[in-house]
Amino acid sequence: MPDPVRAAKKRIPRPVKRAVRRAVRRYGEHTADARTLPDFLIIGTKRGGTTSVWNWLVRHPNVAPMFPALQQIKSPHYFDVHYQRGERWYRSHFPTEAALERAAQRTGIRPLTGEASPYYLFHPLAPERVQHTVPKARLIVLLRNPVDRAYSNYWERRGSNAEPLPTFEAAIDAEEERLAGETERILTEPGYRSYHHDWHSYLARGRYVEQLTGWLDRFGRDQVLVLPFDDLRRDANGAYRVVQEFLSLPVVEPPRLAHHNKLPVPPMAPATRARLVEYFRPWNARLTELLETPFDWDR
Structure with missing residues (x-):
């Protein structure tokens, strides 16, 4: 979004913003029959590069943003949090078929639409819900070293005041009880x-x-692309090319691929890292067997 537009949005009072958003969503629901469903979903993992890949894709000339574009929505969280709102509400977040057809007439290619929620991968009902609603959608999964992912996730939660426990060690010790049932x-x-x-x-x-x-x-x-987070860090252009090819998009080379949601964190205690490397070792071995792809995470 251009800086002047961003600055103008900040000057709008919050009650006005909320009223406008409600009105736009009602319009989107009213026109839901004319709207498309997503061609792709970025489903996770949390702290694994989901936001970066989403932002790279919405800059692609053949990817349409969610509706309304000025709101810069990444996900309506339909398949995890808001499924009870129904498909019309979900469709209200995507462009109309007519808008995509007009773009296709200009460029010769129908734009793709999609969304990104890292909770989808982890939510136990999301696979069934996605299969029911968009069975042909292509799915992108980003996987990060689970030790580093957990640590980054903890500090993100601390930064948003969602985690009251003062240490990472206390949080992982409390997890079994917190998640029980x-x-x-x-x-x-x-x-x-x-x-x-x-x-x-x-x-x-x-x-x-x-x-x-x-x-x-x-x-x-064949419908699921699994992309290691390390590939994004080592070669962003190469990773972006893989994503474009998976979605059958024309491959473009953007001028710069920024990494979003970077989060500086203090060093992890060596004993904690050693503990978690051992904890995840059998899970990583099963992942390697499932995907027939080695992950260099156990050192």
Whole structure:
């Protein structure tokens, strides 16, 4: 978004913003029958580069932003948090078919649409919901060393005042009790939102093989791109090229690929790192077996 537009938005009083957003959403729902559903979803993982890849894609000339474009929505969190609002509400966040057709007439290529929520990968009901609503959507998964992912996730939660425990060690020690029964309750009460499951799942989110199995069983390997976070850091252009090719987009080379949501964190205690390397070792081995791809995370 251009800086003058961003500055103008900041000057608008919050009650006015809320009223405008409600009106726009009502309009989107009223015109939902004319709107598309997403062609792709970036489903995770948390602190794994989801926001960076999303921002890279919405800069692509053949990717349409969510509606309204000025709001810069990354996800309506439909398949995790707001599923009870229904498909019309979900469609209200995407462009109309007519808008995509006009763009196709100008460029010769129908733009793709999509969204990105890192909670989708971890939410136990998301695979079934996505399969029901957009069974042909292409899915992008970004996986980060689970030790570093957990640590970064903790400090993000601390920064947003969502984590009251003063140390990472205390948080991971409390996780089993915090998450006890939460997955089962989500599965039996589909409208239930678990605060601990979403906000305090530092170790559980790093057991990637548990999460990916449900997605691969429903969508198959060809419909899911698994991209290591390290690839984004080492070669952003190369990773972006892989994503574009997976989505069958014309490959473009942007002038600069910025990494979003960087979070400086203090060094992790060596004993804690050693503990978590051992904790995740069997899970990483199962992930390697599932994907037939080695991950250099166990050192």
